[in-house]
Amino acid sequence: MTLPSDVDDEYWDVRDVLENLPSGFTKDVEYGLGFAHEYDWLVRLIEEHTTCIEMRFVDGGQPPAVDGETITLGLAWFGALVAELRRIKSRGDHASLRVRRAYGHNQLAEHLRVEPVRYAYGRHVDSRFIAGAALDREEVTAEVAASLVEAVSTHAAEAARVAPARMVALQRDVELANLDHLIEAYRVALDARHPEQWWQTFFEENVFALQLLFGGPTVFVDAQVAIGQGDNRPKGKKIADYLFQNSMTNNAALVEIKKPSTKLLKRRPYRAGIYGVQSEIGEALTQVLDQALQLTRHEFATKSRTSRVSWATSAPRCFVVAGRASELDSDDKKKSFDLYREHLSGVQLVTYDEILEQLKNLRDFLATDRRAGSPTIS
The missing domain is CATH 3.40.1350 (Trna Endonuclease; Chain: A, domain 1)
Incomplete structure (x- = not known):
């Protein structure tokens, strides 16, 4: 691994170089230098798909570029990547906590004589995906969604007769989903001139x-x-x-x-x-x-x-x-x-x-x- 540095040979100190690195690097010389352990998979990903044996970091926001056995990355680009990975982890922690709290609540609801709650997925796409994974629920693809809509449409009358309350709740959920889609499309269009x-x-x-x-x-x-x-x-x-x-x-x-x-x-x-x-x-x-x-x-x-x-x-x-x-x-x-x-x-x-x-x-x-x-x- 090669890092950029502007050093004065007379007063050079490795700690000065490490101090200016973005998050994602181990900066304590007593614990070894290089990537933080949680990002080892990035190195393995590069090794699996290239012939690179050297990572060269340069100042600025340059995206990754492979040249023979060397991959060059801008420190600012890498810093932004690590920052977003940490935000995703934070959203995942919150999504997991929501699922665990809701599960615990529902296990106690009957005994405490309180109403059960529905799982809150959150608004961000990462949060919704992670919450779904925590619940062991598969992501709904376009094909699955189409099959669900067809099934509901085909058996709507029977479902309304057998489970009217559930059908009313489903209708409300569909209306909310349609409204959310319309609101977002309208909002984006307003700024598009x-x-x-x-x-x-x-x-x-x-x-x-x-x-x-x-x-x-x-x-x-x-x-x-x-x-x-x-x-x-x-x-x-x-x-x-x-x-x-x-x-x-x-x-x-x-x-x-x-x-x-x-x-x-x-x-x-x-x-x-x-x-x-x-x-x-x-x-x-x-x-x-x-x-x-x-x-x-x-x-x-x-x-x-x-x-x-x-x-x-x-x-x-x-x-x-x-x-x-x-x-x-x-x-x-x-x-x-x-x-x-x-x-x-x-x-x-x-x-x-x-x-x-x-x-x-x-x-x-x-x-x-x-x-x-x-x-x-x-």
């Missing part, structure tokens, strides 16, 4: 996120609806992003979306403490209100182009989804936005962040409800 067309497709595939806007029983009718009289060609017609209907009263609702990057307020205040709304927001509000007007005038013709025809235009509700609430980074901006939004007539303005927050709140409510029925130890 996708164009409006991308969001059009996203909401078509995840209609549930938009249904949270309505605060009532609502069903999806169609996307990109051509509103107006005449044939089915969109030319000369108003195009609504989304059409919904109240499932109880059949009243129609229109949703117009803009990008998350759409600015809500003007950059400079109009007067002290007052910010004006960006023109694109005002235009979007007028656009959806005009769509509602045309929908009322041409209800019959528009119905011929939609998959559902039970909706009615008694009093169409209008929504615009645009911008990020995180843009409102001062009390004056929040005040200006709310003054504008809360006094709008006939249309509701909602930011992308608010939809995400509604999804999180629903997830937390379902998770709390699940824990109330089957608590976990963490």
